Amino acid sequence: MSTRTELPKTYDFKQTEARWYEYWESNGYFSADASSTAPPFVIVMPPPNVTGSLHMGHMLNNTVHDVIVRRKRMQGYNTLWLPGTDHAGIATQNVVERMLREEGLSRHDLGREKFVERVWEWKREYGDLITRQLRRIGASCDWSRERFTLDEGLSRAVREVFVRLYDEGLIYRGERLINWCPRCRTALSDLEVEHVGVEGKLYHIRYPVHGGDRDSVEIATTRPETMLGDTALAIHPEDERYSGLERATSTLPLIGRELAFIRDEIVDREFGTGVVKVTPAHDPNDFAMGERHRLPRVSVIDEDGRITEQGGPYAGMDRFEARKKILDDLEEEGQLVRVVQHPHKVGHCSRCRTIVEPLLSTQWFVKIKPLADEAILAVEQGRTRFIPQNWEKTYFNWMRNIRDWCISRQLWWGHRIPAWYCGACGEITVSRTDPSSCGHCDSTDLRQDEDVLDTWFSSQLWPFSTMGWPDETEDLRAFYPTQLLITASDIIFFWVARMMMAGLKFTQDVPFSEIYITGLIRDAERQKLSKSKGNVGDPLLVCDEYGTDAVRFTLARLGAPGSDLVLTEDQLESYRAFATKIWNAARFTLNHVEESHALPTEEQLRAMDLSLADRWILSRLHRTVREVNEALDQYFLHEASRGIYRFFWREFCDWYLEMAKLHPEKSRPVLIYVFESALRLLHPFMPFITEELWQRFPHEGESIVTAAYPETEGEFIDETVEGQTALIHEIIVKVRNIRSEMNVDFKQFVPLRLAVGDAAVGSMLEQNADYVCRLARVDKFEVAQALSGEKAAAQAVALGVALEVPLRGVIDLDAERARLSKEMEKTRHEIDGLERKLGNNKFLERAPAAVVEENRHRLEEYRAKEARLEEGLGRLD
RNA sequence: GGGCGGUUAGCUCAGUUGGAAGAGCAUUCGGUUUACACCCGAAAGGUCACAAGUUCGAGCCUUGUACCGCCCACCA
Numbered sequence: 001m002s003t004r005t006e007l008p009k010t011y012d013f014k015q016t017e018a019r020w021y022e023y024w025e026s027n028g029y030f031s032a033d034a035s036s037t038a039p040p041f042v043i044v045m046p047p048p049n050v051t052g053s054l055h056m057g058h059m060l061n062n063t064v065h066d067v068i069v070r071r072k073r074m075q076g077y078n079t080l081w082l083p084g085t086d087h088a089g090i091a092t093q094n095v096v097e098r099m100l101r102e103e104g105l106s107r108h109d110l111g112r113e114k115f116v117e118r119v120w121e122w123k124r125e126y127g128d129l130i131t132r133q134l135r136r137i138g139a140s141c142d143w144s145r146e147r148f149t150l151d152e153g154l155s156r157a158v159r160e161v162f163v164r165l166y167d168e169g170l171i172y173r174g175e176r177l178i179n180w181c182p183r184c185r186t187a188l189s190d191l192e193v194e195h196v197g198v199e200g201k202l203y204h205i206r207y208p209v210h211g212g213d214r215d216s217v218e219i220a221t222t223r224p225e226t227m228l229g230d231t232a233l234a235i236h237p238e239d240e241r242y243s244g245l246e247r248a249t250s251t252l253p254l255i256g257r258e259l260a261f262i263r264d265e266i267v268d269r270e271f272g273t274g275v276v277k278v279t280p281a282h283d284p285n286d287f288a289m290g291e292r293h294r295l296p297r298v299s300v301i302d303e304d305g306r307i308t309e310q311g312g313p314y315a316g317m318d319r320f321e322a323r324k325k326i327l328d329d330l331e332e333e334g335q336l337v338r339v340v341q342h343p344h345k346v347g348h349c350s351r352c353r354t355i356v357e358p359l360l361s362t363q364w365f366v367k368i369k370p371l372a373d374e375a376i377l378a379v380e381q382g383r384t385r386f387i388p389q390n391w392e393k394t395y396f397n398w399m400r401n402i403r404d405w406c407i408s409r410q411l412w413w414g415h416r417i418p419a420w421y422c423g424a425c426g427e428i429t430v431s432r433t434d435p436s437s438c439g440h441c442d443s444t445d446l447r448q449d450e451d452v453l454d455t456w457f458s459s460q461l462w463p464f465s466t467m468g469w470p471d472e473t474e475d476l477r478a479f480y481p482t483q484l485l486i487t488a489s490d491i492i493f494f495w496v497a498r499m500m501m502a503g504l505k506f507t508q509d510v511p512f513s514e515i516y517i518t519g520l521i522r523d524a525e526r527q528k529l530s531k532s533k534g535n536v537g538d539p540l541l542v543c544d545e546y547g548t549d550a551v552r553f554t555l556a557r558l559g560a561p562g563s564d565l566v567l568t569e570d571q572l573e574s575y576r577a578f579a580t581k582i583w584n585a586a587r588f589t590l591n592h593v594e595e596s597h598a599l600p601t602e603e604q605l606r607a608m609d610l611s612l613a614d615r616w617i618l619s620r621l622h623r624t625v626r627e628v629n630e631a632l633d634q635y636f637l638h639e640a641s642r643g644i645y646r647f648f649w650r651e652f653c654d655w656y657l658e659m660a661k662l663h664p665e666k667s668r669p670v671l672i673y674v675f676e677s678a679l680r681l682l683h684p685f686m687p688f689i690t691e692e693l694w695q696r697f698p699h700e701g702e703s704i705v706t707a708a709y710p711e712t713e714g715e716f717i718d719e720t721v722e723g724q725t726a727l728i729h730e731i732i733v734k735v736r737n738i739r740s741e742m743n744v745d746f747k748q749f750v751p752l753r754l755a756v757g758d759a760a761v762g763s764m765l766e767q768n769a770d771y772v773c774r775l776a777r778v779d780k781f782e783v784a785q786a787l788s789g790e791k792a793a794a795q796a797v798a799l800g801v802a803l804e805v806p807l808r809g810v811i812d813l814d815a816e817r818a819r820l821s822k823e824m825e826k827t828r829h830e831i832d833g834l835e836r837k838l839g840n841n842k843f844l845e846r847a848p849a850a851v852v853e854e855n856r857h858r859l860e861e862y863r864a865k866e867a868r869l870e871e872g873l874g875r876l877d
Numbered sequence: 878g879g880g881c882g883g884u885u886a887g888c889u890c891a892g893u894u895g896g897a898a899g900a901g902c903a904u905u906c907g908g909u910u911u912a913c914a915c916c917c918g919a920a921a922g923g924u925c926a927c928a929a930g931u932u933c934g935a936g937c938c939u940u941g942u943a944c945c946g947c948c949c950a951c952c953a
Binding site for chain 1: 879880881882883888889890891892893896897900901902903906907908910911912913915916917918919920932933934946947948949950951952953
């Protein structure tokens with residue numbers, strides 16, 4: 001009979017974590033089988049940017065994924081977690097351009113083709129950093145199905161979608177006022193503009209008036225440089241202050257352009273002077289007014305953020321330089337009336353933080369309303385459900401006020417727009433494959449659109465493009481639609497909403513039935529993590545310090561749905577300690593297990609003559625299994641992990657192992673069974689240590705990854721056993737309490753006499769006296785009928801048991817008296833409250849009988865306690 | 878300007894059908910007791926932001942107030 005290999009004294013998580021992932025992956029445990037008959041459980045990973053390295057937000061998100069996915073896999077679902085990365089147009093292009101700049105080159109020096117090849121090289125070299133990091137944290141994805149948004153298949157899906165939407169008139173090309181980043185030199189969607197509060201100034205400028213009741217009007221603007229493009233002045237239709245300007249005109253200072261006065265509802269009479277300069281080519285409001293009043297649009301700022309030829313003397317200047325100069329010139333001409341502080345919000349490029357310029361530009365757009373309507377309906381009908389539910393309000397609010405989506409980007413890295421312009425007839429040909437001739441006039445003089453698509457245009461197709469759509473592949477049939485999407489709230493609009501629209505449009509189905517929105521990680525100062533704040537940190541360094549399992553457990557423990565979470569070292573330390581605790585408990589347990597010992601079945605356990613402690617821990621285990629499963633069914637990872645922690649440490653280690661030490665050999669089957677079950681229960685949260693230990697326990701199967709997740713019908717749950725054990729624990733705690741309060745030396749054994757009213761309880765206690773003797777260091781255990789008169793501290797214990805521990809050692813009588821008096825005060829306060837409650841007829845009439853009964857019972861207990869305290873106090877005199 | 882969330886023990890946070898206020902860390906006291914000092918045992922610590930309301934009963938439901946955070950929005 002060989003003994004099992006002894007565990008090292010301390011848990012070396014680095015060694016353990018390095019070992020198992022490759023074993024799992026190479027054995028194909030994470031691969032889904034499209035031909036399986038088991039019910040599918042499918043999640044697609046939100047594809048991280050190829051430029052990215054793992055940050056704590058990813059780690060949270062992927063931990064939540066992995067806990068849910070691993071459990072489903074263990075429950076026997078045909079589980080697919082599909083991973084991949086996003087080409088991240090602007091971000092990636094920026095990275096490679098920065099590298100080129102260090103070589104003294106720009107992308108234009110290389111030319112489009114060579115530049116794109118350079119980006120691919122970069123991607124091949126560095127792009128899989130994040131996928132390696134995901135393996136490090138244990139993410140159990142199916143790498144055989146890994147995808148990249150620029151893969152051949154996904155690119156085909158992008159073209160298919162573009163062509164279909166174009167053919168239906170849902171994609172169009174037109175000149176609109178768009179958000180332009182002068183640094184990235186590309187158009188941006190509304191979502192890619194971040195409005196940041198700035199301490200700006202409001203400049204009041206005098207414009208001369210001709211043919212009215214006054215010589216001039218005063219306008220207020222935060223952007224004086226745009227005045228170069230003014231084509232009108234606007235006043236609210238009912239603003240009587242300016243009724244004398246009906247036929248008047250104005251002259252634009254510095255430039256001399258004649259401006260008409262227009263009347264428009266959009267003008268706020270309360271703001272500034274009530275007169276607004278109108279610059280249709282550089283302001284969204286003014287653009288709208290320009291449309292209504294057929295005003296000319298004069299573009300005075302170009303794609304580099306410089307003043308155009310239209311800007312007269314300021315042509316060629318940078319927009320902010322021009323602002324200064326214009327203010328100087330106005331000042332000189334005496335037209336700058338005053339300047340006031342004006343905090344307001346300014347749009348910045350979310351990629352590079354440059355101030356965005358609204359420009360008139362010809363771009364491609366998606367006519368989004370018809371798609372949004374379907375997506376709204378689907379959530380209203382509950383076909384897709386948000387968790388927590390209140391996120392649907394955010395979704396609805398955005399969807400219901402949605403505006404057309406500018407999808408063209410002036411970049412080189414991305415899906416090139418499949419549109420060709422004919423040199424002969426000027427018409428546009430949009431095509432799935434590169435056309436050889438114009439679709440309108442057969443000319444071969446074709447030039448493809450230079451622009452690429454917004455990155456999100458391809459990621460919106462992710463749930464089905466990754467599975468081979470538009471082909472009807474085996475994977476698509478087996479795994480689409482998916483069950484669950486897990487992501488943070490910051491990409492609900494960018495990604496989630498658009499996947500809903502695309503899924504409904506192209507697959508006639510919602511892409512996922514549930515959307516779980518995780519909280520955001522914040523630092524100790526409660527700030528959101530962001531690169532610009534420099535507080536992101538590398539989670540892998542944290543994993544190196546505390547162990548991946550501990551970090552995962554911490555994230556699961558803190559991440560209640562809907563609440564943001566703050567990671568602290570304290571938390572990480574405590575869950576690292578949890579891993580160590582498990583390791584040590586295993587060391588103890590395995591000391592009693594030999595190679596030949598088998599994992600007992602539940603039938604075998606039921607047939608055994610088990611001790612109270614054994615039956616108790618089986619009951620607690622099964623109760624925990626039930627709680628954990630109920631919690632995980634609702635994605636309450638915080639409750640599930642708390643339950644496991646409580647069970648393993650507070651119940652299994654603190655109580656059961658100590659009780660089992662009385663007869664470890666006899667308890668062995670239960671020890672093995674409970675430990676092995678607990679490992680499986682914990683595995684989704686702490687995959688590495690659980691595999692390491694599970695392999696050393698008697699077990700069935702190759703890996704804990706594919707072992708069954710614990711389930712229970714509750715057959716081992718035993719209220720009586722739990723009640724009896726609770727009483728024994730309570731007695732032990734009370735004796736320890738008395739020993740501690742009275743400074744009884746730890747090594748010293750004490751006699752204990754219990755006064756028990758109920759004979760059955762008395763005999764139960766006598767049968768289980770060993771537990772009390774061992775754990776409370778009692779040498780003489782006696783169950784008596786009444787309290788003796790000798791001088792002793794009497795303590796109240798629930799269930800009508802009183803106990804006496806004769807005093808030994810030195811007692812501080814005053815301290816003891818103070819303690820008992822305080823206890824007495826609290827007790828009397830409780831009694832008062834309960835008496836008042838039970839004296840209230842309305843309470844007796846309207847509260848459920850069980851509640852009334854419970855309160856009566858409690859009152860009796862408190863009265864008994866009061867009597868004992870009184871007696872105890874009396875003895876101290 | 879709208880919307881959402883938060884305010885519970887010194888700190889970070891749980892608390893789902895309204896029915897005796899919880900955890901981890903920190904604190905105090907005592908301990909090496911045949912797995913563990915990343916440990917064991919015992920204890921202390923709360924007008925659940927404030928106000929009003931509904932209810933026999935409110936941390937939980939309603940309304941309002943204050944402060945904090947996030948998101949959206951065309952007040953120049």
